Amino acid sequence: MPRLVMKFGGTSVADLARIEHTAGLVKREVDRGYDVIVIVSAMSGKTNELVGWVNDTSHLYDAREYDAVVSSGENVTAGLMSLRLQQMGIDARSWQGWQVPVHTTSAHGAARIEEIGTENLASKFEGEMQVAVVAGFQGLSPENRITTLGRGGSDTTAVAFAAAFGAERCDIYTDVDGIYTTDPRVAAKARKLDKIAYEEMLELASLGAKVLQTRSVELAMRYKVRLQVLSSFEDKPGTLVCDEEEIMESNVVSGVAFQRDEAKMTLISVADRPGIAAAIFGPLAEAGVNVDMIVQNISEEGRTDMTFSCPINQVARASKAMEDAKSAGSINYHALDADENVAKVSIVGIGMRSHAGVAQQMFKALADEGVNIKVITTSEIKVSVLIDRKYLELAVQSLHDAFALERAG
Numbered sequence: 001m002p003r004l005v006m007k008f009g010g011t012s013v014a015d016l017a018r019i020e021h022t023a024g025l026v027k028r029e030v031d032r033g034y035d036v037i038v039i040v041s042a043m044s045g046k047t048n049e050l051v052g053w054v055n056d057t058s059h060l061y062d063a064r065e066y067d068a069v070v071s072s073g074e075n076v077t078a079g080l081m082s083l084r085l086q087q088m089g090i091d092a093r094s095w096q097g098w099q100v101p102v103h104t105t106s107a108h109g110a111a112r113i114e115e116i117g118t119e120n121l122a123s124k125f126e127g128e129m130q131v132a133v134v135a136g137f138q139g140l141s142p143e144n145r146i147t148t149l150g151r152g153g154s155d156t157t158a159v160a161f162a163a164a165f166g167a168e169r170c171d172i173y174t175d176v177d178g179i180y181t182t183d184p185r186v187a188a189k190a191r192k193l194d195k196i197a198y199e200e201m202l203e204l205a206s207l208g209a210k211v212l213q214t215r216s217v218e219l220a221m222r223y224k225v226r227l228q229v230l231s232s233f234e235d236k237p238g239t240l241v242c243d244e245e246e247i248m249e250s251n252v253v254s255g256v257a258f259q260r261d262e263a264k265m266t267l268i269s270v271a272d273r274p275g276i277a278a279a280i281f282g283p284l285a286e287a288g289v290n291v292d293m294i295v296q297n298i299s300e301e302g303r304t305d306m307t308f309s310c311p312i313n314q315v316a317r318a319s320k321a322m323e324d325a326k327s328a329g330s331i332n333y334h335a336l337d338a339d340e341n342v343a344k345v346s347i348v349g350i351g352m353r354s355h356a357g358v359a360q361q362m363f364k365a366l367a368d369e370g371v372n373i374k375v376i377t378t379s380e381i382k383v384s385v386l387i388d389r390k391y392l393e394l395a396v397q398s399l400h401d402a403f404a405l406e407r408a409g
């Protein structure tokens with residue numbers, strides 16, 4: 001029998017009525033003759049609540065216990081979905097990550113899937129089982145502990161199962177009806193795309209578009225999984241993530257992404273000498289700080305300012321790493337300034353490879369709105385800027401307008 005993976009995010013399984021509705025979508029595919037692997041998220045808000053409980057119990061928590069707690073939301077929905085399907089006369093059962101098993105690395109809270117054992121599920125599909133309902137987001141470490149795949153990780157579970165089981169398609173059901181030119185909750189003019197290239201989606205996801213977890217797009221690209229994002233609320237076509245060659249549309253910029261919770265840190269007056277960058281960014285990496293943008297200012301009299309950005313919730317860790325390095329004598333600076341009121345906005349498009357002047361057009365659009373740019377980074381297919389958070393919505397909307405994203409190219 002052909003196989004299909006159907007993934008339901010938090011809002012799609014938010015309560016018993018939603019679970020009943022989505023079970024109906026699964027039944028429709030079973031009736032069409034598919035063996036279906038359903039991947040479920042926790043009910044919406046549940047994972048946040050669990051994370052909150054861990055933080056309130058222990059600030060510097062043991063990441064293994066964080067995973068034990070935070071993975072549990074998915075177990076509930078997997079069981080409830082199976083029960084609902086059984087009531088519809090479908091032979092369904094739930095699977096927790098360890099039962100499959102989903103083998104991961106031991107990086108708790110951000111584990112990567114290494115291998116999915118396919119035998120257990122495959123033999124059940126050969127028997128009576130019509131639907132396997134798998135708890136997303138979770139796996140098993142080499143040390144036999146429960147792991148989680150990072151926030152939004154059920155998307156990655158879904159794509160990994162589609163690849164491992166050779167599914168015809170991987171359908172990601174969510175609360176929007178596809179992938180848009182930008183978050184439709186921020187820009188009313190956002191336009192739904194019929195198709196988007198893996199590479200563009202990868203860039204958008206890694207720059208903050210949370211509609212798909214970055215790692216899920218990476219896996220889909222590597223294993224050529226036909227990945228579709230669609231609504232569990234409305235019955236209409238979604239967006240297909242596919243090869244560049246399958247796409248006719250030719251906008252230079254295809255989307256705008258943003259990350260709201262960024263911080264900009266500046267080490268004021270560090271000695272400008274060979275090895276200074278390594279002396280700063282080595283300890284930051286060791287402390288687990290995800291440094292994103294970096295700027296070194298022009299030096300005067302042998303001293304310079306070094307600026308970098310990181311997620312706002314890593315500011316304390318970054319500050320401590322710098323203070324420790326200063327005490328140890330490996331770096332020296334006059335002051336460390338943390339600006340916690342910034343956000344990152346990025347434009348993405350494969351067309352930028354062959355078009356000059358895109359960055360300039362972006363800077364002009366922001367200047368016209370009076371938005372000051374604090375840091376810039378570019379790559380072949382994106383330009384990112386750091387701006388004051390209060391201008392985030394304005395910046396996203398004005399860039400959407402400036403590149404006429406409401407119109408298909």
Ligand code: ADP
Pocket residue numbers: 008009010011012041152173174175176178179180181182183184185208209210211212255
């Ligand atoms: P789920 O719980 O189903 O996994 P998420 O909240 O993780 O859903 O992802 C869906 C959300 O992603 C949408 O509600 C939307 O606000 C947001 N989003 C951000 N960027 C985009 C985009 N470019 N296209 C569509 N949705 C986007």
Ligand code: ASP
Pocket residue numbers: 009010041042047048073136137150151152153154155
């Ligand atoms: N429930 C997890 C989260 O909220 C995983 C997911 O929904 O994909 O991050």
Ligand code: MG
Pocket residue numbers: 009152155210211212213
């Ligand atoms: Mg999600």
